[in-house]
Amino acid sequence: MEHIGDIEVVxxxxxxxxxxxxxxYSQNGTKKYWDFMRTHDSVSVLIFNTTSHCFILVKQFRPAVYMCEWERTKPQRSLEEEPKEGPADDVDPPPASAGVTYELCAGLVDKPDLSLEEIARQEVLEECGYDVPVDKLRKITSYRSGVGVTGARQTMFYAEVSDENCVGEGGGKEQEGELIEVIKVPLHEAMNFAYNESLPKTMGVMFSFMWFHNNMASKYKISTSV
Incomplete structure (x- = not known):
């Protein structure tokens, strides 16, 4: 795991x-307000390799997760107290692994000239190294993520790939600062992986694994029990 240092909060x-x-706004005659973030919508892709019968995930360092873990190590303070700005060196930082999460291949919807499927295809190629035709992407569903803060929409797709579709190592775009590790989760271990709290992961991973077991169990002759 890479070293994380020289952290400064600004x-x-x-x-x-x-x-x-x-x-x-006013709700039933009561005046209210709410703070929110405007962000891009996004896509995510559950990738299943039919050659090796495993799911293809990505593993990467997430600064927001890391800083949340760092906050847990700091002395307790009141909610009204503003976070300290400047170098975050008042306590020893947690290891970089504290900010690493397992996720579905995903990306922002920030290319207005491309369809959601085309954006998803690009992300699969860049992050995981598989070349998947657009017509092989199956939409699972769309949903709102971060409803308390962002309300952005994420659209989830399913893609079956084989070793023949692998045309690169993946890893994301280095010029954009992406440092992504491609992870394989065997099908027979998927549900235990999903419920293992020691492996930090997104809700998308858990939901998509359950979707697969509910919808693809007969095709791949798998048990739906955990």
Whole structure:
């Protein structure tokens, strides 16, 4: 695992990924307000390799997860106290592994000239190294993610691949700072993996594994029990 250091917390005055807002509104005659972030929608892809009967996931360092874990190690403070800005060196930082998560291959919907399927295809190629035709992507569903803060929509797809579809190592775009490790989860271990709390993962991983077991069990002759 790579070393994480030289951490400094600073205000975020502008970002191409998110924008904070406060909305004032009236609900049943009661005036209220809510703070939210405007972000891009996204796509995710559950990838199943039919050659090796395993799921293809990505593993990467997530700064937001890491900082949440770091906050747990700091002395307790009141909710009204502002986070300290500047170098975060008041306590020993947790290991980099504290910020690593297992996820579905995914990406932002930030290319208006491409369909959701085309964006999903690009992400599978860039992150996992598989070349999947657009017509081989099956939409599972779409849902709202982060409803308390963002309300963005994520659309989930399913793709079956074989070793013949593997045309590269994946790993994401290095020029965009992506450092992604491709992970294989054997089919017979998938549900234990999904419920193993020691393996930090997104809800998308858990939901998609359950979807697979509910919808593809007969095709691959698997048990639906955990």
């Amino acid at each position: 205000p975020c005055s502008s970002s191409k990924y998110l924008r904070p807002f406060r909305v004032h």
